[in-house]
Amino acid sequence: MAELLTVHDPQGYPPKVVGKRLSERPETLDGKLVYLVDCLFDNSENFMRELEDWFGKNLPSVKTRLIQPRQSWVDDAEMRAKVAREGDGAILGVGL
């Protein structure tokens, strides 16, 4: 029988994860303001502009507003506060 070895686990220490809940959903987006968050990645702005146009043509009762953080890869607290204050929903993208 082969000799048994005791070895160390090579992994670092992960943070403990605390569950977070989703926010309540409205029954409909009619009359609501949905922020289209262009996260500033390459060609995301054009994607969001097409999304804005799609809502205008297909769901005109939904108000949309394009918004961008001040930098890519940054949590722009000011932008987030504005969306939270004024928005009823948010579509963010594009992760690529």
Added chain:
Amino acid sequence: MKHCSPTVVVLAMLLEEAGVPSVAVHTDVFAGVARATATANGMPRTRQAFVPQPVVDVSRAELRAYIEGSDPITGRPFMQEVIEALTSPLDAEDLIGLSFDRSAPRLLSPDSEEHLQQLFLQNHWTDCLPIILPTEARVAAMLKATSHAPDEIVGRMRPTSFREFWEYTVEKVAVNAVIAGARPEYFPVILALAASGSTARSSSTTSMTNMAVVNGSIRHQIAMNCGIGALGPYNHANVTIGRAYALLSQNLQGGSVPGETYMGTLGNGLAYSACFAENEERSPWEPLHVQKGFNSTDSAVSVFFGLRYVQEGYGPRLTWREKMRRCLSAGAHFPPLLVMDPIVARLFVERGMDTKQKLIDWCAENARLPAREYWDDQWVQTLLRPLAVAGVEPYASQLKAAPDEIVQMFEPQEINIAVTGGEAQGAWKMFGARYERTVSIDAWR
């Protein structure tokens, strides 16, 4: 350092926490990363929708077709996914999120060498080459090479922005140093690299990795190579220190698994090991660590991030200016690290570059592109354009430039030079590698 999906997921989660129903949109190849990020942050049910890859470099008409088409992950209409993500009632799991603790025992269950080698491979704890198993005795021997306590926190790392940081101790670094085959006398260098907090296992789609440049007396104390073959693979210290840096990065940051915590589309052979010593004795210039504020008697390691492109040249030769200009503007946008043999360095001195800074200033002045080409670069678009729009100089002025106007690509402080090699040829290489920081090795002895 970076790719975009974790950013989009975490911003969506932050808005959810602020009471805003949100949906994160990604290209389908990032589905695994997006879900892993949401789970690791306690909100696995974060609403996500997907469009086909690629989004970059496609027309608005194609983007519109994605929006009017199907989500490639679910097969359902994309906009139906988006609208339902924002309006469908929540269920019990949506309301509690997911709490969990991934802490693992310090030691693995005893097993045979063959099974443990297989376990490390299956768990993505290796670079797919055979490893030295980190037995208690081997780790204890490694720990004797530093005055620091095994339970001292060395730092924390993560594979990209908006992923969670993992933390590590001196002992955890020692475990990975053993796995890489490093000898105990190398351990202070490896601890300094771990303390940099700069991961050599970025999850970036651009397949970035890190390079380490060692300066000071430690180079000779541990018999590092700064002569023939310095960049590898001909010296035990160079190779295993570089490998240890790579392995500790992937294991101590929470993994480097394709599709989950690694998205480098091509991969990068330099990710196995990229470490060398500067040839201070044969260089006519100030050592790198002295340029970064250390004393010449100090031992320190400098970390460079990226290794996205490699150019090379010989000489300098009569037409070095033309050659260097071509190289500086040829690669994807990333600051250059020039690594040159002492022969080249001395010939540059003969051409008036009697300090590294003079050559750096020349490179900064001559790294130029027409604005139209400069801005048509994914890195520039994603990272620098937002700064330009926000009015940050010099990017704001560059954004105002006419398409054919020439713009400067780099600031002098972004460009670096290191001298190494065995004077067998007047060779130089240019790596696309951004300086991160220089860390004291003496502090970790």
